[in-house]
Amino acid sequence: MNSYGPPPxxxxxxxxxxxxxxxxxxxxxEALGEQFRVSSDLIAMVMTNHPEAVALFFALSSFPVxxxxxxxxxxxxxxxxxVPPGTPLCLLPSFRTLAHAGEQLGLTVTVLPxxxxxxxxxxxxxxxxxxxxxxxxxxxxxxxxxxxxxxxARVLAGISALVGAFHVPPGGGVVGALPVAxxxxxxxCLLAATVLQSPLRLLERFDHRAVLSLFASGQYxxxxxxxxxxxxxxxxxxxxxxxxxxxxxxxxxxxxxxFHAFLKRFGVPLRRTYGTTEAPQIAADTSAPSQVRxxxxxxxxxxxxxxxGDDPREPFRPGQTGRIWVKSPWGMEGYGFSPVVEPGExxxxxxxxxxxxxxDESGYLTLIGRMDDxxxxxxxxxxxxxxxxxxxxxxxxVTDVAVVPLEAPGGPAIGxxxxxxxxxxxxxxxxxxxxxxxxxHPQVLExxxxxxxxxxxxxxxxxxxxxLEKSASG
Amino acid sequence: xxxxxxxxxxxxxxxxxxxxxxxxxxxxxxxxxxKDGLWLDSSEMLELIVxxxxxxxxxxxxxxDPIQEALKTVSSLAGVIRSKVKR
Numbered sequence: 041m042n043s044y045g046p047p048p049x050x051x052x053x054x055x056x057x058x059x060x061x062x063x064x065x066x067x068x069x070e071a072l073g074e075q076f077r078v079s080s081d082l083i084a085m086v087m088t089n090h091p092e093a094v095a096l097f098f099a100l101s102s103f104p105v106x107x108x109x110x111x112x113x114x115x116x117x118x119x120x121x122x123v124p125p126g127t128p129l130c131l132l133p134s135f136r137t138l139a140h141a142g143e144q145l146g147l148t149v150t151v152l153p154x155x156x157x158x159x160x161x162x163x164x165x166x167x168x169x170x171x172x173x174x175x176x177x178x179x180x181x182x183x184x185x186x187x188x189x190x191x192x193a194r195v196l197a198g199i200s201a202l203v204g205a206f207h208v209p210p211g212g213g214v215v216g217a218l219p220v221a222x223x224x225x226x227x228x229c230l231l232a233a234t235v236l237q238s239p240l241r242l243l244e245r246f247d248h249r250a251v252l253s254l255f256a257s258g259q260y261x262x263x264x265x266x267x268x269x270x271x272x273x274x275x276x277x278x279x280x281x282x283x284x285x286x287x288x289x290x291x292x293x294x295x296x297x298x299f300h301a302f303l304k305r306f307g308v309p310l311r312r313t314y315g316t317t318e319a320p321q322i323a324a325d326t327s328a329p330s331q332v333r334x335x336x337x338x339x340x341x342x343x344x345x346x347x348x349g350d351d352p353r354e355p356f357r358p359g360q361t362g363r364i365w366v367k368s369p370w371g372m373e374g375y376g377f378s379p380v381v382e383p384g385e386x387x388x389x390x391x392x393x394x395x396x397x398x399x400d401e402s403g404y405l406t407l408i409g410r411m412d413d414x415x416x417x418x419x420x421x422x423x424x425x426x427x428x429x430x431x432x433x434x435x436x437x438v439t440d441v442a443v444v445p446l447e448a449p450g451g452p453a454i455g456x457x458x459x460x461x462x463x464x465x466x467x468x469x470x471x472x473x474x475x476x477x478x479x480x481h482p483q484v485l486e487x488x489x490x491x492x493x494x495x496x497x498x499x500x501x502x503x504x505x506x507x508l509e510k511s512a513s514g
Numbered sequence: 515x516x517x518x519x520x521x522x523x524x525x526x527x528x529x530x531x532x533x534x535x536x537x538x539x540x541x542x543x544x545x546x547x548x549k550d551g552l553w554l555d556s557s558e559m560l561e562l563i564v565x566x567x568x569x570x571x572x573x574x575x576x577x578x579d580p581i582q583e584a585l586k587t588v589s590s591l592a593g594v595i596r597s598k599v600k601r
Contacts, residue, residue, distance in 0.1 A: 247576045248560070
């Protein structure tokens with residue numbers, strides 16, 4: 041079993057040594073006592089970007105039961121399936137106000153005592169991260185968040201593979217600006233610093249000025265963020281030129297424009313990574329700095345296999361777009377709360393992601409979008425509705441657009457309802473013809489002065505579909 | 515019109531970020547940026563800060579500027595910007 045300990049943490053101008061965090065962790069482990077080791081199948085905590093949460097994380101990581109990491113916002117605690125009633129929830133003293141939310145979910149709440157001034161463990165080095173695994177949650181963008189169980193060995197193997205592939209030097213500082221309650225932030229901030237035994241500069245929330253100041257210090261080797269964070273860093277006013285860590289990485293969406301702006305400002309390429317809560321660390325652009333490409337997320341990491349197509353055993357040829365399937369040595373064990381875990385749907389070990397993309401001749405993966413946003417036409421083409429919406433929104437005179445799948449007598453079709461006071465369908469079709477291949481054009485396109493909307497202001501997709509289907513049948 | 519050009523410029527930026535559908539017709543200095551107001555989410559708040567830095571040529575310093583307080587209403591944000599422009 042591994043013997044990782046907490047990294048030193050810098051937070052709000054204060055240095056928390058690894059020894060101090062270990063000391064607090066041991067004190068809290070002692071305070072929680074044996075009962076947690078024997079009376080429960082699981083333990084939960086509220087994870088947040090704070091050194092005391094890091095200490096609690098390591099304290100609970102030495103218990104022989106899986107650890108559930110809940111985000112600080114209790115509205116996100118409702119999951120499908122729910123956290124088993126009776127699960128102990130350990131709260132930092134500063135989070136005591138969340139006790140009621142925990143009790144409402146049927147959890148057994150324990151508020152920890154204030155941490156003593158601790159000098160750190162004496163004698164033998166304590167063992168941390170010996171727990172069997174972690175439960176983290178999907179984002180819940182398509183329903184209630186789902187609990188995802190991954191063993192500790194897999195979690196650590198995945199993040200070790202990523203920082204190894206990026207050649208982040210051991211001891212090199214890590215900027216922790218992502219929320220560590222979620223898979224991406226936990227891996228790329230706290231656990232990256234842990235496996236590297238590097239100082240972690242923890243930020244409570246993303247603050248572009250604070251991150252820029254850390255970049256300028258020259259003390260950090262690794263920063264992981266989101267495309268939005270990179271965008272803000274690359275275009276906010278900056279009085280003078282400055283540096284960035286040698287390895288800067290973002291997960292998620294397309295970032296070509298941000299890539300170029302980031303490179304121009306910092307002289308460092310913005311590397312893309314790809315992973316999901318179920319299968320983190322799938323691919324990363326680990327090329328030499330001058331070879332990093334903005335459009336791809338790089339090749340699969342060593343040990344990970346990626347296949348594109350309807351059936352992973354019959355992969356599409358390079359360049360052809362389809363569903364992304366993954367076979368990963370550090371993927372999830374399944375959905376749920378160990379020991380009750382439902383393995384994800386798979387095909388001979390291949391896990392189907394919700395994303396589509398293609399592999400090029402050199403094995404680099406390019407993401408196109410999500411399956412939910414795509415329609416497979418009878419012609420065999422997979423069309424990304426978000427791409428069509430993006431092109432239509434970019435047409436001057438368009439104020440909003442809904443691009444939706446339609447059920448037509450001849451099979452799946454695409455419909456676009458465009459909000460504009462000035463444009464006609466002919467003008468919009470001519471705009472599309474300039475920017476998209478003919479097979480991706482909407483079969484039904486209508487213009488309206490006002491899209492039907494939900495009370496919150498978002499377009500009402502069902503109502504849009506009804507309007508377009510009525511138009512198609514009329 | 516409030517007669518305060520900083521408030522009016524902030525108001526225009528806020529309205530641009532929230533978009534015409536979410537901007538109330540009575541948008542004014544006291545309109546909350548979040549709850550019971552414009553409901554700007556965290557990425558829109560970030561967008562707002564960067565837009566204000568660009569518009570007014572100021573830099574928000576997280577160590578010294580009361581950013582969380584500033585992001586309550588149009589007026590509170592304009593107040594912090596005014597104090598920075600004076601410096």
